[in-house]
Amino acid sequence: xxxxxxxxxxxxxxxxxxxxxxxxxxxxxxxxxxxxxxxxxxxxxxxxxxxxxxxxxxxxxxxxxxxxxxxxxxxxxxxxxxxxxxxxxxxxxxxxxxxxxxxxxxxxxxxxxxxxxxxxxxxxxxxxxxxxxxxxxxxxxxxxxxxxxxxxxxxxxxxxxxxxxxxxxxxxxxxxxxxxxxxxxxxxxxxxxxxxxxxxxxxxxxxxxxxxxxxxxxxxxxxxxxxxxxxxxxxxxxxxxxxxxxxxxxxxxxxxxxxxxxxxxxxxxxxxxxxxxxxxxxxxxxxxxxxxxxxxxxxxxxxxxxxxxxxxxxxxxxxxxxxxxxxxxxxxxxxxxxxxxxxxxxxxxxxxxxxxxxxxxxxxxxxxxxxxxxxxxxxxxxxxxxxxxxxxxxxxxxxxxxxxxxxxxxxxxxxxxxxxxxxxxxxxxxxxxxxxxxxxxxxxxxxxxxxxxxxxxxxxxxxxxxxxxxxxxxxxxxxxxxxxxxxxxxxxxxxxxxxxxxxxxxxxxxxxxxxxxxxxxxxxxxxxxxxxxxxxxxxxxxxxxxxxxxxxxxxxxxxxxxxxxxxxxxxxxxxxxxxxxxxxxxxxxxxxxxxxxxxxxxxxxxxxxxxxxxxxxxxxxxxxxxxxxxxxxxxxxxxxxxxxxxxxxxxxxxxxxxxxxxxxxxxxxxxxxxxxxxxxxxxxxxxxxxxxxxxxxxxxxxxxxxxxxxxxxxxxxxxxxxxxxxxxxxxxxx
Numbered sequence: 219x220x221x222x223x224x225x226x227x228x229x230x231x232x233x234x235x236x237x238x239x240x241x242x243x244x245x246x247x248x249x250x251x252x253x254x255x256x257x258x259x260x261x262x263x264x265x266x267x268x269x270x271x272x273x274x275x276x277x278x279x280x281x282x283x284x285x286x287x288x289x290x291x292x293x294x295x296x297x298x299x300x301x302x303x304x305x306x307x308x309x310x311x312x313x314x315x316x317x318x319x320x321x322x323x324x325x326x327x328x329x330x331x332x333x334x335x336x337x338x339x340x341x342x343x344x345x346x347x348x349x350x351x352x353x354x355x356x357x358x359x360x361x362x363x364x365x366x367x368x369x370x371x372x373x374x375x376x377x378x379x380x381x382x383x384x385x386x387x388x389x390x391x392x393x394x395x396x397x398x399x400x401x402x403x404x405x406x407x408x409x410x411x412x413x414x415x416x417x418x419x420x421x422x423x424x425x426x427x428x429x430x431x432x433x434x435x436x437x438x439x440x441x442x443x444x445x446x447x448x449x450x451x452x453x454x455x456x457x458x459x460x461x462x463x464x465x466x467x468x469x470x471x472x473x474x475x476x477x478x479x480x481x482x483x484x485x486x487x488x489x490x491x492x493x494x495x496x497x498x499x500x501x502x503x504x505x506x507x508x509x510x511x512x513x514x515x516x517x518x519x520x521x522x523x524x525x526x527x528x529x530x531x532x533x534x535x536x537x538x539x540x541x542x543x544x545x546x547x548x549x550x551x552x553x554x555x556x557x558x559x560x561x562x563x564x565x566x567x568x569x570x571x572x573x574x575x576x577x578x579x580x581x582x583x584x585x586x587x588x589x590x591x592x593x594x595x596x597x598x599x600x601x602x603x604x605x606x607x608x609x610x611x612x613x614x615x616x617x618x619x620x621x622x623x624x625x626x627x628x629x630x631x632x633x634x635x636x637x638x639x640x641x642x643x644x645x646x647x648x649x650x651x652x653x654x655x656x657x658x659x660x661x662x663x664x665x666x667x668x669x670x671x672x673x674x675x676x677x678x679x680x681x682x683x684x685x686x687x688x689x690x691x692x693x694x695x696x697x698x699x700x701x702x703x704x705x706x707x708x709x710x711x712x713x714x715x716x717x718x719x720x721x722x723x724x725x726x727x728x729x730x731x732x733x734x735x736x737x738x739x740x741x742x743x744x745x746x747x748x749x750x751x752x753x754x755x756x757x758x759x760x761x762x763x764x765x766x767x768x769x770x771x772x773x774x775x776x777x778x779x780x781x782x783x784x785x786x787x788x789x790x791x792x793x794x795x796x797x798x799x800x801x802x803x804x805x806x807x808x809x810x811x812x813x814x815x816x817x818x819x820x821x822x823x824x825x826x827x828x829x830x831x832x833x834x835x836x837x838x839x840x841x842x843x844x845x846x847x848x849x850x851x852x853x854x855x856x857x858x859x860x861x862x863x864x865x866x867x868x869x870x871x872x873x874x875x876x877x878x879x880x881x882x883x884x885x886x887x888x889x890x891x892x893x894x895x896x897x898x899x900x901x902x903x904x905x906x907x908x909x910x911x912x913x914x915x916x917x918x919x920x921x922x923x924x925x926x927x928x929x930x931x932x933x934x935x936x937x938x939x940x941x942x943x944x945x946x947x948x949x950x951x952x
Contacts, residue, residue, distance in 0.1 A: 258312040261481050263550045267432040274425035278417045280326040281319045288318020288343035295347040310350045316369040317346030323416040327386045346372045361535050362528045410469040434552035435873030437480045440493045444475015447497030467504040470522040471497035478530050480553035484544045485876040499526040554872040565858040565882045572660050572706050573722040575624040576751035583607040587745045600716040601705035616691050617700035623686040627658040630710045634674040636694045644696045650712045651695020663710050667703040668695050723752045723820040734852035758849035761900050762822040766924040767795045768948040778937025781912040787833035811835045821846040827862045837930050841904045841917035849889045858882040898923040
């Protein structure tokens with residue numbers, strides 16, 4: 219009873235409905251919005267780190283006033299156009315702030331009346347906001363992002379029409395001595411960081427660097443590489459007699475190296491090399507702009523960085539091996555964690571290839587797989603041939619079996635009038651025989667070939683769903699024995715080159731007397747393997763899909779030595795489960811951790827783990843990364859796991875993870891028991907296939923209806939943890 223009262227008090231204190239909107243409302247706080255706007259200047263997604271950027275701008279009071287006026291003008295423009303696009307909003311605010319700072323830098327030394335200075339700043343930032351919105355619209359489908367191009371255009375115009383102001387502003391800046399020794403170069407580096415905000419002061423640069431360090435150490439590393447190679451190139455060119463103000467423009471190399479090496483593309487050794495090349499390019503382009511246009515004002519322009527970034531993006535868009543340099547899809551995350559998430563997704567799900575369901579019922583044998591020696595070669599190497607197993611029965615019993623649609627899409631074309639061949643005879647004049655081609659919703663086309671004459675029950679233009687009957691297996695075309703051929707192709711016509719794909723959600727059927735089936739989330743079975751579609755089992759589906767929102771109270775005990783990563787717990791722990799607007803389950807632990815699960819077509823899958831999760835969320839992400847709907851006693855499956863940052867060492871070490879060859883951990887999971895009675899419980903054991911010193915040897919989970927996990931039994935090399943659900947109060951779906 220005491221535990222139940224504690225749970226009710228905890229639920230009331232947290233406010234379950236409030237948890238659903240807590241993350242959304244936090245960004246609407248004025249201070250949070252201010253930090254987000256200033257962080258956007260440096261591609262920083264943390265409002266707190268953005269406030270440090272604001273503090274850096276405040277080193278020069280005039281610059282702070284200009285930045286705030288620029289943000290005010292940007293907000294007014296956004297309200298006037300009513301845009302809800304987050305990308306457009308961020309670009310308008312960042313360019314407005316930069317234009318406001320630049321305008322304040324220009325007008326401050328001129329002694330203009332206050333109202334004139336304010337009007338000048340508002341006009342400049344307003345123009346930058348308008349140009350930023352226009353560029354975002356024009357470049358919406360272009361491979362290059364607008365970045366700070368709007369600010370560069372407006373600032374360039376100001377430098378052109380107000381050369382005396384630019385000269386006065388340049389002369390009013392602090393003295394920048396040429397660096398001598400390590401201390402001198404450190405001072406120059408910090409001044410370069412300050413130049414991003416038009417303030418070549420070490421304290422400004424230190425605050426800018428601190429803001430970026432708070433957000434991403436990997437981003438800073440890539441920028442430093444770009445800056446170093448900018449300096450080295452400038453020193454080399456100076457030796458050839460070129461004279462220009464390269465020191466005050468070295469920040470261009472930092473910006474280009476940072477964005478190309480860690481933000482636009484996922485960090486790694488290749489992008490670190492690109493950062494170095496970006497530094498070389500920025501240094502040369504700075505020489506070109508200063509020599510070609512003249513005047514010291516252009517030294518403050520970000521044009522060298524912009525041109526370097528755009529040229530690099532266009533050049534890399536022509537790469538034939540897309541995995542050599544991977545475009546980041548999560549720029550709202552620090553680059554090291556975006557890289558980690560992408561690597562874990564690739565390890566779990568492989569390359570982003572089309573997913574195709576098993577098109578036949580029952581147990582099947584793969585006659586030919588990818589690269590099959592008989593006919594799966596050359597431009598048509600990616601294909602699967604399905605037969606019935608030759609286990610003493612009729613070898614050609616698949617003839618006449620119903621073929622079901624393996625993808626959602628629209629029927630592109632059919633061929634239904636070719637006669638079936640006698641056994642042992644092929645029709646080489648019509649290789650594919652009777653076939654159906656479907657334009658898939660996920661892109662590309664799917665072909666099912668060698669169908670029976672007159673068996674196709676769909677027509678061109680008809681929308682089809684997964685599992686819908688299409689035809690029957692025949693023996694037409696280049697087919698000496700009845701079988702079903704399936705492949706994904708690049709075009710709609712028969713004979714188009716094939717493309718890689720994955721068979722999704724199937725069971726690998728073992729042939730031994732005591733062997734258990736293996737569930738495969740997505741893969742390519744080999745020739746000779748037996749497979750069948752993984753159908754939903756009522757008990758497993760109910761347990762996986764029926765997780766209810768609510769608040770749970772847990773009791774945790776431990777014995778022996780527990781690794782630091784798993785030691786963040788108290789005797790009583792709480793978990794709060796809510797549903798977001800998309801229907802995802804979001805589990806929070808009150809320690810800054812958040813687990814996001816999604817009910818996919820094949821199971822309840824962990825998709826994200828955020829923040830600094832405590833023990834229970836770590837166990838959930840590692841012990842139950844997915845609960846398949848097809849779970850039965852004895853079923854095994856594999857998954858991958860990458861531990862989230864928990865200790866301070868994790869946060870520091872994450873910066874170098876993209877440059878180390880560390881693959882996510884391999885997990886093997888097994889359903890040891892499942893009940894179909896009133897208790898409706900499932901037991902799952904997870905083991906790390908290559909145990910690590912700071913990880914568990916095994917994790918046993920007990921899952922109950924509505925509540926999800928209700929018990930954990932964790933074995934370490936020198937200790938154990940036992941966690942049990944004490945009380946659970948269901949909540950209303952939000």
